[in-house]
Amino acid sequence: MLELLMRALIGGIGVAAVAGPLGAFVVWRRMAYFGDTLAHSALLGVALGFLLDINLNFAIVVLCVGLALVLVALQKKHIIATDTLLGILAHSALSLGLVAVSFLDNVRIDLMAYLFGDLLAISQTDLYWIYGGGLLVMSLLVTFWRPLLALTVNEELAKVEGYPVEAIRLLLMLLVAVVIAVAMKIVGVLLITSLMIIPAATSRKLSQTPVQMASMAGVLGCLSVCGGLWASYHWDTPTGPSVVVCAALLFLIAYTLPIRKTA
Amino acid sequence: MSTRLAELQDIGIRFGERQLLSNINMTLHQGEIVTLIGPNGSGKSTLIRTLLGLQEPTTGKVVRHDHLRIGYMPQKLHIDPTLPLTVKHFLGLVRGVNKKDIRPTLNKVGIPHLENSQVHVLSGGETQRLLLARALLNRPNLLVLDEPVQGVDVSGQVELYNLIDVIRKELNCGVLMISHDLHLVMAQTDTVVCINQHVCCSGSPQHVKGHPAYQALFGIPGADSSLAIYAHNHNHVHDDSGEVVEEGHVHTASCQHHTH
Numbered sequence: 001m002l003e004l005l006m007r008a009l010i011g012g013i014g015v016a017a018v019a020g021p022l023g024a025f026v027v028w029r030r031m032a033y034f035g036d037t038l039a040h041s042a043l044l045g046v047a048l049g050f051l052l053d054i055n056l057n058f059a060i061v062v063l064c065v066g067l068a069l070v071l072v073a074l075q076k077k078h079i080i081a082t083d084t085l086l087g088i089l090a091h092s093a094l095s096l097g098l099v100a101v102s103f104l105d106n107v108r109i110d111l112m113a114y115l116f117g118d119l120l121a122i123s124q125t126d127l128y129w130i131y132g133g134g135l136l137v138m139s140l141l142v143t144f145w146r147p148l149l150a151l152t153v154n155e156e157l158a159k160v161e162g163y164p165v166e167a168i169r170l171l172l173m174l175l176v177a178v179v180i181a182v183a184m185k186i187v188g189v190l191l192i193t194s195l196m197i198i199p200a201a202t203s204r205k206l207s208q209t210p211v212q213m214a215s216m217a218g219v220l221g222c223l224s225v226c227g228g229l230w231a232s233y234h235w236d237t238p239t240g241p242s243v244v245v246c247a248a249l250l251f252l253i254a255y256t257l258p259i260r261k262t263a
Numbered sequence: 264m265s266t267r268l269a270e271l272q273d274i275g276i277r278f279g280e281r282q283l284l285s286n287i288n289m290t291l292h293q294g295e296i297v298t299l300i301g302p303n304g305s306g307k308s309t310l311i312r313t314l315l316g317l318q319e320p321t322t323g324k325v326v327r328h329d330h331l332r333i334g335y336m337p338q339k340l341h342i343d344p345t346l347p348l349t350v351k352h353f354l355g356l357v358r359g360v361n362k363k364d365i366r367p368t369l370n371k372v373g374i375p376h377l378e379n380s381q382v383h384v385l386s387g388g389e390t391q392r393l394l395l396a397r398a399l400l401n402r403p404n405l406l407v408l409d410e411p412v413q414g415v416d417v418s419g420q421v422e423l424y425n426l427i428d429v430i431r432k433e434l435n436c437g438v439l440m441i442s443h444d445l446h447l448v449m450a451q452t453d454t455v456v457c458i459n460q461h462v463c464c465s466g467s468p469q470h471v472k473g474h475p476a477y478q479a480l481f482g483i484p485g486a487d488s489s490l491a492i493y494a495h496n497h498n499h500v501h502d503d504s505g506e507v508v509e510e511g512h513v514h515t516a517s518c519q520h521h522t523h
Contacts, residue, residue, distance in 0.1 A: 150358070
């Protein structure tokens with residue numbers, strides 16, 4: 001039991017530490033809906049993984065990254081408004097995933113675990129995926145911090161100053177895709193975006209610089225994971241939703257307590 | 264004439280059915296201030312964006328000479344309120360910036376005291392100065408300014424134009440800017456280009472002011488024409504050369520006072 005909890009804790013912290021800082025970008029660039037779309041499609045990745053009998057984590061990463069690329073391409077064409085496009089893709093992908101899963105009679109899938117996450121079901125292999133993916137995302141985030149931030153603040157200025165704007169935008173979307181694919185195990189496809197945006201939103205109240213906000217988001221995410229696990233252990237509540245509730249509580253506390261903000 | 268920086272050759276831009284710009288030719292030189300004027304929707308900003316490479320021309324081409332380095336000051340700065348950002352950090356985002364240059368540049372544009380302020384709390388005039396600082400940190404030989412005095416009151420506008428002139432002389436850079444008010448920029452402008460989908464007229468400010476195409480768009484100076492939509496109340500007077508003369512005090516870039 002203790003080993004199970006430890007693994008859950010280590011995995012959860014690994015995910016939250018990366019989801020937080022990246023979540024800051026999701027908040028700044030208003031990409032929450034984009035994240036949701038990728039997350040919902042991850043279930044399709046699970047179904048495909050089973051159907052083609054390939055590693056599930058791998059299938060999810062490939063599907064999320066692929067969808068991110070499709071979205072970037074479609075957005076450029078301006079066929080319909082971006083939020084409509086995202087809405088169509090998000091729910092079609094989720095439904096398609098659910099339909100595909102129903103065809104898998106010979107495999108028993110714990111659908112609830114994929115929709116809402118099951119931190120306690122984390123395996124040793126999952127941990128490798130989490131820390132491998134996490135380290136990759138973190139190092140890219142640190143290396144390209146300034147271009148990413150310049151793009152977020154003002155794309156046109158960044159372009160005139162010679163930043164490769166298109167490439168950086170794509171990088172950010174791919175980073176989000178990887179984090180979502182990896183984080184899915186923890187909080188499930190329906191709750192992933194919350195692990196990205198809630199700690200980041202909480203952190204906004206407590207920070208003066210982008211670096212502060214991003215790192216604080218990581219810390220708050222880790223706290224939420226600890227709190228959620230603790231609640232889950234004591235009251236036998238579902239882990240994924242417990243983590244999200246914990247993050248939401250931190251958000252409420254930060255925004256209701258009179259924390260002095262030095263301008 | 265001095266070194267050429269960039270040239271627009273036969274630029275035409277079409278959005279769907281709408282021809283926004285046609286046959287635009289323009290050359291920008293080191294040390295020269297060119298002001299674009301024209302009514303709303305005349306394609307001024309689009310033309311500037313084409314020069315910057317933010318907009319692809321439908322026809323024609325933009326020639327940017329090898330040594331060209333552009334400092335761009337956009338019309339306005341919108342930074343999402345969820346992004347905490349100080350003035351110092353904003354300027355630190357310039358590609359390849361030397362952090363040591365930030366403080367002197369803030370001094371140059373007259374806002375050294377705002378180094379650690381959040382960008383969201385700056386006034387209109389302060390924001391314009393911040394944007395100018397960012398443009399300068401790119402070490403430009405061409406400054407491209409899209410309505411540099413937007414959201415600034417009239418005396419602040421005069422200060423800003425004077426500041427731009429001082430910087431031009433100091434860096435010996437070229438300047439291309441959009442302005443709504445020819446009177447205010449006359450003294451500092453070498454060439455005025457009046458645009459309304461095409462180049463209506465261009466030349467020295469005095470020449471353009473007397474040109475029938477300009478008068479058709481902006482009204483005859485001094486006449487109370489119904490077309491004079493751009494006229495506003497001046498709280499100052501101009502002398503013959505277009506210099507602003509205010510009672511008791513002439514604003515210059517070295518003035519340290521601010522109007523809010």
